[in-house]
Amino acid sequence: MPIELRPWQVEALGRLSRARGRFIALGMPTGSGKTLTALYAAYTVFNSDLTIYLLRTINEEGVVWHEYNALRGGGITNSDISTLHGKRHFCPREFIDEGEPVVKCGNCPLYKNLINDASAHCTGILNSDEKRECIDEVLDGWSIKLLKSMRSIDPTTADINEAYLTVLGLKPPSEVNGKWAGDCSYTVMIGTVKYAGLVVGNYNYLLHPGVKVLKGIAEAARNPLIIIDEAHNLDGLPDAYSRRISPVRLREMASGITELCRRYNCGRIEGAVRPDTLTPLINGIANKLEELYNRSASGFKVGENAPVVDIENITRLVDEAAVLLAPYLELEVNEADVKALRVINRIGRFIDSKVMLDNYVAGRLRGYGAYIHVGKKGPSMWLMPKLPKYVYGELLNELHNATWLLMSGTLPSIEYIRRVYGFPIHDDDYIIINARIGRINSVRIIDTASSRYSERGDETFRNYAGIIANIVGGSPTGIVLLVVYPSYEFMNSVLKYLNLNGVAVALTEGVVKSLKAVRDEAVRIVEGGGRVVLNAVAGGRFTEGVEIRHNGESLIKAVIIAGVPYPNFRDTALQDRARESGLGEAWFEQRAVVNIMQAIGRSIRSRNDTVDIILIDERFRWFARRLPLLKAN
Numbered sequence: 001m002p003i004e005l006r007p008w009q010v011e012a013l014g015r016l017s018r019a020r021g022r023f024i025a026l027g028m029p030t031g032s033g034k035t036l037t038a039l040y041a042a043y044t045v046f047n048s049d050l051t052i053y054l055l056r057t058i059n060e061e062g063v064v065w066h067e068y069n070a071l072r073g074g075g076i077t078n079s080d081i082s083t084l085h086g087k088r089h090f091c092p093r094e095f096i097d098e099g100e101p102v103v104k105c106g107n108c109p110l111y112k113n114l115i116n117d118a119s120a121h122c123t124g125i126l127n128s129d130e131k132r133e134c135i136d137e138v139l140d141g142w143s144i145k146l147l148k149s150m151r152s153i154d155p156t157t158a159d160i161n162e163a164y165l166t167v168l169g170l171k172p173p174s175e176v177n178g179k180w181a182g183d184c185s186y187t188v189m190i191g192t193v194k195y196a197g198l199v200v201g202n203y204n205y206l207l208h209p210g211v212k213v214l215k216g217i218a219e220a221a222r223n224p225l226i227i228i229d230e231a232h233n234l235d236g237l238p239d240a241y242s243r244r245i246s247p248v249r250l251r252e253m254a255s256g257i258t259e260l261c262r263r264y265n266c267g268r269i270e271g272a273v274r275p276d277t278l279t280p281l282i283n284g285i286a287n288k289l290e291e292l293y294n295r296s297a298s299g300f301k302v303g304e305n306a307p308v309v310d311i312e313n314i315t316r317l318v319d320e321a322a323v324l325l326a327p328y329l330e331l332e333v334n335e336a337d338v339k340a341l342r343v344i345n346r347i348g349r350f351i352d353s354k355v356m357l358d359n360y361v362a363g364r365l366r367g368y369g370a371y372i373h374v375g376k377k378g379p380s381m382w383l384m385p386k387l388p389k390y391v392y393g394e395l396l397n398e399l400h401n402a403t404w405l406l407m408s409g410t411l412p413s414i415e416y417i418r419r420v421y422g423f424p425i426h427d428d429d430y431i432i433i434n435a436r437i438g439r440i441n442s443v444r445i446i447d448t449a450s451s452r453y454s455e456r457g458d459e460t461f462r463n464y465a466g467i468i469a470n471i472v473g474g475s476p477t478g479i480v481l482l483v484v485y486p487s488y489e490f491m492n493s494v495l496k497y498l499n500l501n502g503v504a505v506a507l508t509e510g511v512v513k514s515l516k517a518v519r520d521e522a523v524r525i526v527e528g529g530g531r532v533v534l535n536a537v538a539g540g541r542f543t544e545g546v547e548i549r550h551n552g553e554s555l556i557k558a559v560i561i562a563g564v565p566y567p568n569f570r571d572t573a574l575q576d577r578a579r580e581s582g583l584g585e586a587w588f589e590q591r592a593v594v595n596i597m598q599a600i601g602r603s604i605r606s607r608n609d610t611v612d613i614i615l616i617d618e619r620f621r622w623f624a625r626r627l628p629l630l631k632a633n
């Protein structure tokens, strides 16, 4: 099928072909065919021999896969696509702790089964080196076979491991009496990247300092193109890559060790304090740390980051805990004992965090901040990069042969991209394409409320609830209204007073977990003639990912922005980001603009979509002028 490009896609390709540097930013509205444009450019403008397409979630991976197939069908490329997934899509649930596998792939029973299955193809070879070589060749052959199939396997398939294993003729994992049968296809999947022309995966695969699976192939490529999709999500990297020291975890480690020592001989570990002595010592340290953390975080609320007040004493206590815990890293546990490995891994992570803290205190950790984070389960200390560029900054120089293309439907300003993301973009290479997708019917500002921190209280929340209830009550039936609040705390405070009186069904972020469940439920209610109110937090999962469409049309017909969604001004980590970027208040403003435009983008997904925008905050009298989509309409 020939590829038909829309006029704005042709315009974007023309401007990309005139780009001057190797760092380019492309802003195109949601629904305008950004992904297709970028891939088309990879093959026709940049002539890249390797395209690495980085994104945030697996759902977005599905779009890239779809567009790649369209281009391949249209004869624009014949390269192969490799679609990557994180380990958590492969590991059985009990192998995962704090988002990380507790077993190293090399020690994992499922990897060993895979090697055994591969070695069954190498019978009769006695020399161990030759046998290893043969097994590597079999694994390589499997990677090539899998790669050839990836263009027909939708990467959003629920059980991707099973789908890949089916291609390879291998069995999925199963546990019988504590023994794992079956295989894991993770390492075979990773092997596909060597042979692919297009690799699609999560930001981590290149940007995470500890992962960088793709760095080697990017270095080896002649002319690699690295696309960062929905680049405004780079702002989430500092939180995701923070190291944490938590009193709750310390206590859990102590009780985990006690349990371990009932099953293993801990008496033989050199320098280890016996578990019955260790537990009270660690608990004592945890209590003192908690006290210091609480003192730092006095007056801060759940979710906020406070400055660290007494870092010397905190460091001393962390050192004491490390001295007590480190010997247990030597405990030899059964490599299939996931419960034991979980405890050992946590100790390892704690020691890593302690080293990081030492470096921070000694001034060797450039661009990092230390904060006391107030969590639901209590306070913890976070060591966090102040800006996304400190996570991956070196890579921009190291991959000197690469062209980087940042894309977003809500692209931050060029100044923001330079200072916060660290991409030295030339003025001419900041490309904004104003495609008119869908229509904003109306924009209404309600200025009888204010979400300013200084004015927040029951009166404010009741006021917002009343205004929202009126809007919902006066809206047509059979639609979805997306209400976006500046924070969870603000949302929950308003929801205490929001009485929809049976005129609408509320689906609330944090209560309904899966986006698919939200969509199915919303479509069902709207189909039955009802109204749905989606309560969402700015920058949260709903505003980043929810799409409620039926018969090719978005059912979100109204977007209500209940308060200017500035990031929390009181949060010390966010203040540091603003200061470190040199943007000051403009940093907060940019985040608010991106949050609003992202929310509005959920309602306009294609040409025929229409939406009414209601902005509730007296500050919108001037702030609305900052919103590009509204200016264009």
Ligand code: SF4
Pocket: 087, 090, 091, 092, 095, 101, 103, 104, 105, 106, 108, 109, 110, 111, 184, 185, 186, 187
């Ligand atoms: S081999 Fe697979 S299941 Fe085992 S740790 Fe690695 S990713 Fe997880």
